[in-house]
Amino acid sequence: MNIVVLDGYTLNPGDLSWKGLSQLGSLTVHDRTPADAILERSLEADVLFTNKTPLTSETLALLPKLKYIGVLATGYNVVDVQAARARGIPVTNVPEYGTHAVAQATFALILELTNRVGYYSQTVRDGRWANSEDWCYYDGPILELSGLTLGVIGMGRIGSAVGRMGHAFGMTVTYSSRTVASGLDFPAEHVSFEKLLHESDVISLHCPLTESNKGMINVERIAFMKPSALLINTSRGPLIDQNDLASALNAGKIAGAALDVLSVEPPPADNPLLTAKNCIITPHIAWAARTARSRLLQTAVNNLQAFLDGSPVNVVK
Secondary structure (H helix, E strand, C coil): CEEEECCCCCCCCCCCCCHHHHCCCEEEECCCCCHHHHHHHHCCCCEEEECCCCECHHHHCCCCCCCEEEECCCCCCCECHHHHHHCCCCEECCCCCCHHHHHHHHHHHHHHHHHCHHHHHHHHHCCCCCCCCCCCCCCCCCCCCCCCEEEEECCCHHHHHHHHHHHHCCCEEEEECCCCCCCCCCCCEECCHHHHHHHCCEEEECCCCCCCCCCCECHHHHCCCCCCCEEEECCCHHHECHHHHHHHHHCCCCCEEEECCCCCCCCCCCCHHHHCCCEEECCCCCCCCHHHHHHHHHHHHHHHHHHHCCCCCCECC
8 A cells, every 4th residue: 555645844854753654554755745746746645645735626536546635734625625525535634633732822922922022032132131221121011911801713622722721811711603612611701703803802713714714804803803902823824814914903903913824835925914013923833842743643643544444533524
């Protein structure tokens, strides 16, 4: 059985082992696969693993040997799942590996916006404290999270973990989701999307990307938000209309944003958010803690083993 990993580098730049997959078949791992090499590298594969390399219906139609697709991530929009299903090819993902890592990264972004630790550390290194006339200095408000309202959009595993952390900081937690969350071990109120936008001091996105919610944060929705609101996105970049957000930040219509994801990754140099006021951007690393990546890889191995045993798990619908 031929197993091909199309883009393995971001998952495993060398600090993990591919041994689990290699024990299940003849394994070929590509660090990256450009668009013009996808078909060639996939032709002889019985099993394909992809992280961000797209597998379109056109490509799948030209892969008669393919029996299984494993997505090395939670989101699976890079695969035409309907086309795969029509060909009898199961597509699996890894739904739970990064819950704690992404929630931790979300609060790292929130704390950077509210305490600006990185900024002040750099000013000290630049000599500003050594040359200060006062024993301390600060350029703007430092926000205390206790008593603020955290609005979580999408109360799944990661959203719940973020809500729990918010409660631990003394925040009032509200959330908007298609259904009322059950089994939460912290107080949280289910509210309408509009009410959440209107009342939240910090808004954090934790929903999957779909055709219906693409660009859900746009000029109309931003108008609902407080001028002091902070927007966090560790989910999917296209949930936000980046031109509308950049304009809102530059005009002071909201106070700040912190983003780990963008609509196009890596971003073109003219992405307006790269120069927007009070906008922190990290390079899609919320998922990348080594322990989280190790769980992801082991679950991918387990998914394939379950398929080979005739009892597939984590098959996306």
